[in-house]
């Protein structure tokens with residue numbers, strides 16, 4: 001612990017946790033280095049690609065830019081929380097079914113953003129899907145499969161009764 005370190009307390013994937021951080025630490029660094037949560041990844045490091053997406057207080061943020069200190073007292077969730085009850089989320093299932101990845105580096109960001117989209121708009125059009133996911137980049141260009149996966153997840157959620165038909 002250095003002279004400048006501070007302690008933050010927050011809810012992480014449903015559990016109350018604390019972390020000793022430096023003021024310049026990002027939430028991505030804290031999640032990976034202190035909690036061994038590796039789903040969010042650093043790629044561009046500049047808020048441009050979405051690989052580092054995490055959810056803070058219900059909103060998606062770029063974990064590579066979001067200072068961990070800003071999460072103090074808040075609620076953070078990561079892709080690891082989606083299957084916390086031992087079952088894959090419908091969006092994860094749809095990504096697997098559609099083969100919506102190649103190297104997988106971008107996948108957790110796409111999955112979290114797709115969940116955010118479907119929670120807000122259960123039956124998005126293709127252009128709404130493209131627009132909502134436009135901040136996420138896939139260097140393997142798996143875009144067609146990703147779009148299909150989001151459409152499939154919307155259908156699966158509807159047939160499971162998660163959203164009104």
Ligand code: FES
Nearest residue numbers: 043045047048064
């Ligand atoms: S690594 Fe954070 S947006 Fe690219």
Ligand code: FES
Nearest residue numbers: 102104138139140
């Ligand atoms: S699957 Fe490789 S970057 Fe998207």
